[in-house]
Amino acid sequence: MPPIVRKKILVKGVVQGVGFRPHVYKLAAEYSLAGWVKNDASGVTIEAEGPGPAVEAFIKAVSARRPAAARVDSVVSRAVVPAGDKEFVITKSGGKVPASAIIPADLALCADCRGELLDKGDRRYLYPFTNCTNCGPRFTIVKSVPYDRPYTTMAGFKMCPDCLREYGDPLNRRFHAQPNACPVCGPSVKLESGGKTCAGPAALEKTAELLLAGKIGALQSLGGFHLACRADRPAAIKRLRAAKRRPHKPFAVMVPSLAAAKKLCFVSAAEAAALVSPEAPVVMLGRRSKNMGEPAPGLSRLGVMLPYTPLHAALFALLAKKGFSGPLVMTSGNFRDEPICKDGPDVRARLRGVAAFSLSHDRPIHNRCDDSVVYEAAGELRLARRARGYAPSAVKLPAGGASVLACGADLKNTFCLTRGAEAFLSQHIGDLSEPLNQGFFKETLANYRRLLKISPSLTAHDLHPDYASSAIARALPGKKLAVQHHAAHALSVAAEYGLRKPFLGVAFDGTGYGTDGRIWGSEFLVFKGRRWSRAGHLEYFPLPGGDIGALEIWRPALALVKAAYGPGWRGQAAGLFKAVPAAKLHTVERMIDSGVNSPQTCSMGRLFDAFSFIAGIRAEATYEAQGPMELESLLSGRRAAPYAFALRGGEGDLRVDPSPAVRAAARDRLAGKAPAYISARFHAGIIAAAAAAASSIAKSAGLDTVCLSGGVFQNRALLEGLTGALAAGGFKVYSNRQVPANDGGLSLGQAWYALEGYRQA
Ligand SMILES: [Zn+2]
Numbered sequence: 239m240p241p242i243v244r245k246k247i248l249v250k251g252v253v254q255g256v257g258f259r260p261h262v263y264k265l266a267a268e269y270s271l272a273g274w275v276k277n278d279a280s281g282v283t284i285e286a287e288g289p290g291p292a293v294e295a296f297i298k299a300v301s302a303r304r305p306a307a308a309r310v311d312s313v314v315s316r317a318v319v320p321a322g323d324k325e326f327v328i329t330k331s332g333g334k335v336p337a338s339a340i341i342p343a344d345l346a347l348c349a350d351c352r353g354e355l356l357d358k359g360d361r362r363y364l365y366p367f368t369n370c371t372n373c374g375p376r377f378t379i380v381k382s383v384p385y386d387r388p389y390t391t392m393a394g395f396k397m398c399p400d401c402l403r404e405y406g407d408p409l410n411r412r413f414h415a416q417p418n419a420c421p422v423c424g425p426s427v428k429l430e431s432g433g434k435t436c437a438g439p440a441a442l443e444k445t446a447e448l449l450l451a452g453k454i455g456a457l458q459s460l461g462g463f464h465l466a467c468r469a470d471r472p473a474a475i476k477r478l479r480a481a482k483r484r485p486h487k488p489f490a491v492m493v494p495s496l497a498a499a500k501k502l503c504f505v506s507a508a509e510a511a512a513l514v515s516p517e518a519p520v521v522m523l524g525r526r527s528k529n530m531g532e533p534a535p536g537l538s539r540l541g542v543m544l545p546y547t548p549l550h551a552a553l554f555a556l557l558a559k560k561g562f563s564g565p566l567v568m569t570s571g572n573f574r575d576e577p578i579c580k581d582g583p584d585v586r587a588r589l590r591g592v593a594a595f596s597l598s599h600d601r602p603i604h605n606r607c608d609d610s611v612v613y614e615a616a617g618e619l620r621l622a623r624r625a626r627g628y629a630p631s632a633v634k635l636p637a638g639g640a641s642v643l644a645c646g647a648d649l650k651n652t653f654c655l656t657r658g659a660e661a662f663l664s665q666h667i668g669d670l671s672e673p674l675n676q677g678f679f680k681e682t683l684a685n686y687r688r689l690l691k692i693s694p695s696l697t698a699h700d701l702h703p704d705y706a707s708s709a710i711a712r713a714l715p716g717k718k719l720a721v722q723h724h725a726a727h728a729l730s731v732a733a734e735y736g737l738r739k740p741f742l743g744v745a746f747d748g749t750g751y752g753t754d755g756r757i758w759g760s761e762f763l764v765f766k767g768r769r770w771s772r773a774g775h776l777e778y779f780p781l782p783g784g785d786i787g788a789l790e791i792w793r794p795a796l797a798l799v800k801a802a803y804g805p806g807w808r809g810q811a812a813g814l815f816k817a818v819p820a821a822k823l824h825t826v827e828r829m830i831d832s833g834v835n836s837p838q839t840c841s842m843g844r845l846f847d848a849f850s851f852i853a854g855i856r857a858e859a860t861y862e863a864q865g866p867m868e869l870e871s872l873l874s875g876r877r878a879a880p881y882a883f884a885l886r887g888g889e890g891d892l893r894v895d896p897s898p899a900v901r902a903a904a905r906d907r908l909a910g911k912a913p914a915y916i917s918a919r920f921h922a923g924i925i926a927a928a929a930a931a932a933s934s935i936a937k938s939a940g941l942d943t944v945c946l947s948g949g950v951f952q953n954r955a956l957l958e959g960l961t962g963a964l965a966a967g968g969f970k971v972y973s974n975r976q977v978p979a980n981d982g983g984l985s986l987g988q989a990w991y992a993l994e995g996y997r998q999a
Pocket residue numbers: 347348349350351352369370371372373374
């Protein structure tokens with residue numbers, strides 16, 4: 239018999255509120271060990287006593303066989319004096335609120351709970367609020383720490399004896415599951431339709447009927463309301479588009495199962511894993527249908543998610559009984575650019591006239607949280623929108639420092655609070671030019687500061703003086719730091735990968751305020767020894783009308799065509815602008831010539847817009863990047879002769895001149911070449927030009943590492959093409975994964991800029 243030993247084991251990571259203590263309890267039983275386990279200040283602490291080899295095997299198993307929703311960052315153990323314990327117990331958490339406790343993110347319905355939900359004999363049959371330590375609401379219901387029921391929006395529900403028994407049994411899946419509930423004691427749904435209301439199972443049944451009949455409904459989910467309707471009813475989608483004032487913007491769909499997703503779209507192994515993950519994001523998938531119609535008109539990709547709450551799963555079960563297994567459109571319950579609705583009065587006030595009915599419930603949403611969006615590119619899953627399932631979990635930084643707050647930018651806003659080497663990004667907040675979103679920002683910041691107990695010593699914000707995010711930052715007490723937009727983009731990649739050596743940042747996006755007061759957006763930035771400098775960009779061109787050029791995309795096209803052909807452009811390229819009213823064309827041309835309301839820009843986003851116009855895709859967009867997304871959707875993967883871009887200037891001031899490419903594309907278009915052909919040549923051309931510029935700058939600066947960021951890199955062809963070209967040239971290439979490449983990841987870069995003490999060279 240080996241000697242008896244006792245070890246104290248500290249486990250750090252996402253280990254609270256995810257069933258970790260029952261997991262440890264069961265393992266201790268398996269290895270016949272005595273001792274105890276408890277939650278404490280930094281995670282979970284265990285003392286385990288028994289024969290040496292059994293204790294060692296137990297320690298290995300603690301992290302190797304962790305619960306699905308847990309994340310183990312470290313397991314540290316040391317020998318202590320055996321205490322002669324005879325049994326293993328779960329002890330109560332320590333009294334003081336831990337400063338480093340992690341609030342878990344919301345977790346999608348687990349397989350066990352789904353099984354019970356669909357089991358007629360189970361007491362939770364079709365009960366839309368079932369959950370356990372492996373699944374259910376977390377962040378969205380937390381009001382304060384520690385994460386215990388009285389500090390959640392479940393505080394008002396008193397557990398019935400059956401639920402209480404589960405809650406108190408260490409071997410039960412619902413042991414200390416804070417939102418534990420059942421039909422006897424828990425929340426319930428309420429349907430409001432045509433002035434009538436009903437509740438409970440009848441409400442779910444009726445909801446399924448209404449959806450089946452093609453009605454649009456507002457459905458309360460985990461972090462807010464969805465607007466839902468059948469995805470196979472063009473008339474319903476048309477009404478939804480009219481009401482949301484979104485004529486073309488892609489809508490995500492929910493399908494009942496992975497098999498149903500595969501029927502609709504091509505699904506890779508990584509995409510399948512994301513669909514069924516506890517985060518359950520919207521996954522952008524390649525559509526099987528060549529006909530790129532509703533619900534994502536003109537796009538080869540469709541946003542797909544699986545039912546992630548028991549309410550969704552129950553609804554799909556009822557729909558299946560009625561013979562419907564098709565996708566439902568599930569789009570955020572809001573008007574364009576406003577925050578997602580979170581309660582019944584909100585829905586009645588804001589969604590009246592859109593939704594024919596609403597299915598709400600009485601478990602309040604404390605932290606609203608939109609669906610997250612992921613996509614696969616260059617062999618990796620990447621976040622396009624980081625919200626439900628991911629927030630508020632931290633991004634690990636390579637080093638810490640005093641806490642900072644970074645306020646992000648105005649589009650796709652998120653903020654970032656740091657604590658030691660952890661960066662907590664807020665969930666996606668949205669467009670801050672919308673006043674309701676400014677309120678959402680402030681409310682969320684207050685929640686984060688309270689939950690995480692962070693008082694930042696410095697506030698970083700975008701360099702743009704007129705941004706709402708900058709104004710919010712200026713109004714806060716303490717030190718401020720203005721960070722150039724594209725430097726922050728590039729540093730968001732460095733922060734993610736823990737890069738602290740010199741690198742070249744390539745930031746391609748729509749708009750960012752430059753240090754010369756112009757609108758930047760195609761930046762090649764050299765980072766060396768905590769200094770950054772601009773080494774290259776697209777040639778500047780005028781943007782007549784400013785921001786309106788992101789929607790009236792013929793405007794940047796006109797500026798580029800005029801620059802490419804000179805004053806005689808009409809003789810060779812007037813035919814491109816037939817769809818634009820002559821008077822308007824004339825006015826805008828005069829604006830360009832006189833410089834009135836025509837700021838200079840080197841925006842890569844506007845260049846993509848312009849080429850989608852020249853290719854014949856459209857003259858006007860109804861949502862940001864519509865033209866470029868449709869242009870990319872035409873790519874077939876076949877090789878094409880790249881349009882030529884010229885490189886001008888020299889070291890420290892390299893400029894990519896698109897004029898030769900503009901002329902070639904115009905010629906192709908006027909010769910009747912197909913948009914797909916022009917798209918292929920354009921993508922090949924810009925990849926080659928960016929690769930040539932990046933390698934030339936990196937070589938002369940002695941850099942071997944390149945970080946790619948900015949919203950334009952959500953273009954899969956560009957990211958993969960440029961990554962491949964640079965890797966083939968011997969460079970190490972990094973791009974965003976954990977945070978969006980778009981402005982949703984900007985706050986991380988700003989925070990890292992502040993923590994590392996970067997400045998412009
Ligand atoms: Zn569960």
